[in-house]
Amino acid sequence: MARELAIALISGGMDSCVCAAIAAEECELAALHVAYGQRTEQREREAFIAIADHYGIPAHRRLLCSIAHLAAIGGSSLTDARIPVTQCGLDESAVPTSYVPFRNAHFLSIAVSWAEVIGATRIYIGAVQDDSSGYPDCRAEYYEAFNRLAEVGTKPETHITIVTPVIHLRKDAIVRRGIELGAPFHLTWSCYQRSDRACGLCDSCRLRLAAFARAGVEDPIPYEARPEVGS
Amino acid sequence: MARELAIALISGGMDSCVCAAIAAEECELAALHVAYGQRTEQREREAFIAIADHYGIPAHRRLLCSIAHLAAIGGSSLTDARIPVTQCGLDESAVPTSYVPFRNAHFLSIAVSWAEVIGATRIYIGAVQDDSSGYPDCRAEYYEAFNRLAEVGTKPETHITIVTPVIHLRKDAIVRRGIELGAPFHLTWSCYQRSDRACGLCDSCRLRLAAFARAGVEDPIPYEARPEVGS
Numbered sequence: 172m173a174r175e176l177a178i179a180l181i182s183g184g185m186d187s188c189v190c191a192a193i194a195a196e197e198c199e200l201a202a203l204h205v206a207y208g209q210r211t212e213q214r215e216r217e218a219f220i221a222i223a224d225h226y227g228i229p230a231h232r233r234l235l236c237s238i239a240h241l242a243a244i245g246g247s248s249l250t251d252a253r254i255p256v257t258q259c260g261l262d263e264s265a266v267p268t269s270y271v272p273f274r275n276a277h278f279l280s281i282a283v284s285w286a287e288v289i290g291a292t293r294i295y296i297g298a299v300q301d302d303s304s305g306y307p308d309c310r311a312e313y314y315e316a317f318n319r320l321a322e323v324g325t326k327p328e329t330h331i332t333i334v335t336p337v338i339h340l341r342k343d344a345i346v347r348r349g350i351e352l353g354a355p356f357h358l359t360w361s362c363y364q365r366s367d368r369a370c371g372l373c374d375s376c377r378l379r380l381a382a383f384a385r386a387g388v389e390d391p392i393p394y395e396a397r398p399e400v401g402s
Numbered sequence: 403m404a405r406e407l408a409i410a411l412i413s414g415g416m417d418s419c420v421c422a423a424i425a426a427e428e429c430e431l432a433a434l435h436v437a438y439g440q441r442t443e444q445r446e447r448e449a450f451i452a453i454a455d456h457y458g459i460p461a462h463r464r465l466l467c468s469i470a471h472l473a474a475i476g477g478s479s480l481t482d483a484r485i486p487v488t489q490c491g492l493d494e495s496a497v498p499t500s501y502v503p504f505r506n507a508h509f510l511s512i513a514v515s516w517a518e519v520i521g522a523t524r525i526y527i528g529a530v531q532d533d534s535s536g537y538p539d540c541r542a543e544y545y546e547a548f549n550r551l552a553e554v555g556t557k558p559e560t561h562i563t564i565v566t567p568v569i570h571l572r573k574d575a576i577v578r579r580g581i582e583l584g585a586p587f588h589l590t591w592s593c594y595q596r597s598d599r600a601c602g603l604c605d606s607c608r609l610r611l612a613a614f615a616r617a618g619v620e621d622p623i624p625y626e627a628r629p630e631v632g633s
Contacts, residue, residue: 246519272518280507287503288477320547
């Protein structure tokens with residue numbers, strides 16, 4: 172029996188890479204990457220291509236989109252150079268400056284449109300709720316709401332499910348799951364600020380470094396600085 | 403007291419024009435237009451600008467987006483020249499070829515992102531459920547699902563409501579409501595196929611002509627052909 176076709180959203184970061192590794196165990200893969208004017212857009216696209224190559228995803232099952240409107244709308248340190256990227260300042264009670272307003276809905280809308288045309292039945296996204304940085308669109312209830320939207324907003328015969336296999340994992344558990352599955356962490360990129368060497372200081376770098384440290388694994392990508400965990 | 407700020411999605415067609423007229427009665431207006439590689443993209447953009455001018459919407463409250471991915475994904479006669487636009491063939495039991503997979507989610511995602519940044523609390527969209535052409539993303543339950551998504555997917559302090567003031571109106575009632583409010587029908591464009599004179603034959607033209615005929619009002623835009631209503 173043919174395996175189901177799934178679209179994996181691959182940003183180029185570690186969570187989406189492990190999510191793609193999980194999807195590859197369960198389904199045939201198509202891969203979607205969306206650039207949106209974020210600071211490290213080019214570096215993340217390179218990471219996407221390397222990960223898609225690693226999983227042998229053919230050209231007709233890769234979709235790279237570039238959307239200009241999130242940067243035009245602004246409101247985030249990721250897309251507006253005037254808003255500084257938070258450093259060493261994860262505050263669990265607040266939505267961080269790197270929150271891009273309603274960003275994941277843009278990605279998922281593209282994924283659902285594409286899934287309906289190519290006949291994919293699942294969309295894998297590496298959202299992380301519990302051990303992440305406070306984005307409202309990374310919570311399980313958000314994906315429940317999106318699944319309802321996809322069900323009522325597509326053709327009656329179309330049934331697409333958004334799958335969030337790492338949403339309740341801590342970041343260190345994601346690292347361990349990735350190691351088990353042979354996820355190519357060396358090809359990923361997470362830094363919000365730099366594209367040559369990861370800064371080690373932005374929220375994304377700090378979450379990543381702490382996760383690898385707790386998992387007892389060395390992060391294989393190059394860093395400009397590797398602060399002590401917990402500092 | 404300052405009026406609420408609302409974003410009106412203005413495609414350039416008659417429904418969104420009347421929807422904007424209703425929004426203008428109730429709120430301060432911002433206006434959003436999204437081109438997506440549809441056949442009559444340029445003509446619809448002209449209609450948007452003319453309608454935004456008519457309502458005196460300032461430049462900083464207008465957002466024109468152009469997205470390439472819906473055309474790249476295809477699956478619709480509106481974005482793929484190889485799929486013919488249905489003519490004289492409204493079949494109420496089927497989703498028509500002009501259905502663009504999950505299209506309205508792309509528009510609404512842009513609107514919600516923008517609303518969160520500019521502080522708009524309402525988004526007006528001229529979706530029509532009952533007397534329209536069978537699009538799954540024009541039904542009231544779809545907008546209920548989107549309102550839930552916008553509530554859980556934005557910051558805790560953000561509250562945005564999608565408003566669908568014409569969703570249960572028949573198209574002829576929309577024409578009458580527009581006449582009452584002085585909506586500038588002469589500036590609108592609905593044809594799916596042509597940009598100089600409306601074809602009069604595509605599903606969109608036929609619905610529009612029938613609506614004006616039932617309302618007893620002459621449609622002020624030029625047509626290449628005006629078939630008898632009911633033919």
